[in-house]
Amino acid sequence: MGSAQDHTGSYYAATSNDHREHAALRGSVNADVCVIGAGFTGISTAICLAERGYKVCIVEANRVGWGASGRNGGQIIAGISGEQRIAKHHGPNIEKLLWEMRWAGHRIIRERVARYAIDCDLKSGYLDVAIKARHIRDLEADVRRLEEHRYAEEFRLLSRDETRSMIGTESYCGALLNMGNGHLHPLNLCLGEARAAASLGVKLYERSPVLSIIDGDTASVVTSDGRVDAKFVVLAGNAYQQLNSKLRSQFFPVRSYIIATEPLTAAQVAEVNPRDLAVCDPNFVLEYFRLSADKRLLFGGRCNYFGEDPAVIRSQLRPRMQRVYPQLTGIGIEFAWGGTIAVTLNRVPQLGKLAPNVLYAQGYSGHGVNVTHLVGEILADAVSGTLERFDVFAKIRPIRIPGASVFGNQMVSLGLLYYGLKDKL
Helix, strand or coil: CCCCCCCCCCHHHHCCCCCCCCCCCCEEEEEEEEEECCCHHHHHHHHHHHHCCCCEEEECCCCCCCCHHHCCCCEECCCCCCHHHHHHHHCHHHHHHHHHHHHHHHHHHHHHHHHCCCCCCCEEEEEEEECCHHHHHHHHHHHHHHHHCCCCCCEEEECHHHHHHHHCCCCCCEEEEEEEEEECCHHHHHHHHHHHHHHCCCEEECCCCEEEEECCCCEEEEECCEEEEEEEEEECCHHHCCCCHHHHCCCEEEEEEEEEECCCCHHHHHHHCCCCCEEECCCCCCEEEEECCCCCEEEEEECCCCCCCHHHHHHHHHHHHHHHCHHHCCCCEEEEEEEEEEECCCCCCEEEEEECCEEEEECCCCCHHHHHHHHHHHHHHHHHCCCHHHHHHHCCCCCCCCCHHHHHHHHHHHHHHHHHHHHHC
16 A cells, blocks of 8 residues: 555645644554544544444554545535435435435534534535526525525525625626535544544554455454454545455546635735635536635635646646636745545445445545545444445445546546536536
8 A cells, every 4th residue: 555644735734733643553453443544434433433432443544634534625515426316216215314414414523523622713604606507597496405494504595796796706607605514624623533533542543554454253454563353344545545446446536636825915805705605616627715714715626637746736726716816816826735536426425345344435526524424423323233324325336437446547537528528518
């Protein structure tokens, strides 16, 4: 799995509020559950299990929050990718449970931030923006659904003029404001959750790439310098999982990138985002942006690029940012970074078992902050013997993508070209 690495050069890493390190795994350890991966999925699963009295350890190849959990756009958006396919597969009886699950991650995050006093710049407010008339029709359908379910948070459809007034750009023909969604500093959330897990007795091991999992009534997780023997193993590496080639063939590794400007002036903030909202467009080759706590514009998007060079990332995203905000032309860009997300062919998150006591979860397709926290609770339920929500996903057979682990970048490039054309239609 390669050598362990420190965090990428992101704005989040530069402003993280916890610099503690956890020792690498040495020797033999016993646990009820061994979780592989210290991102949102793994740590959320560990917290849920530890709160129920399980003895848990987490083994991480790099650092806590090193992967997508510490690099993403920081937007808390309701919904599970592939919901329509899930509903079609299971029929009308699933609707109530699906509606509850689409918001569950929000509840878990907010309760956990309050319970464990996690400082992660958690804020409410989000805009789904529309670029074309068909997007407005989709937003109108969303409004009807919120009304039907008597959604309790503030929401309303905005006109072109109201959208321009709220986020200072001519780029959109309308938007749906939803104060139940929001945004946060994802790495500080992940680090805060790791502290919470440790306070509950969870043992965390960093810089400990897993070499193999040995199946059995007691499974063994083996690293170069140690092993964990556990009744259950949870594989939570998502797009960065290297252990199982079959799982790697079930998603596309799609890159997403973010730039962070220098801090905006008070006048600029008042013009471009006075209500401090997160914003996302509806395209597949999407763009998303928000303000950081120190009032930088964090602007992200998917790109047909697969490297880590900050200069290339700036060159890709600055023109797109300036199309949305020409008034920020020439502003300083102080950070540029990227990460990989796992996008499944049918967009449905993949939960399943590699063995009776080896569980996995992956493939959030861009809805990671919310859904990982839901999945952590679902995986803890499955370990405890309750499979109702686990089976909602496990009973939808994953679609394998031949060659994805070898030719993934080439396939993604073609996909971005295809979906980019669809976005323009």
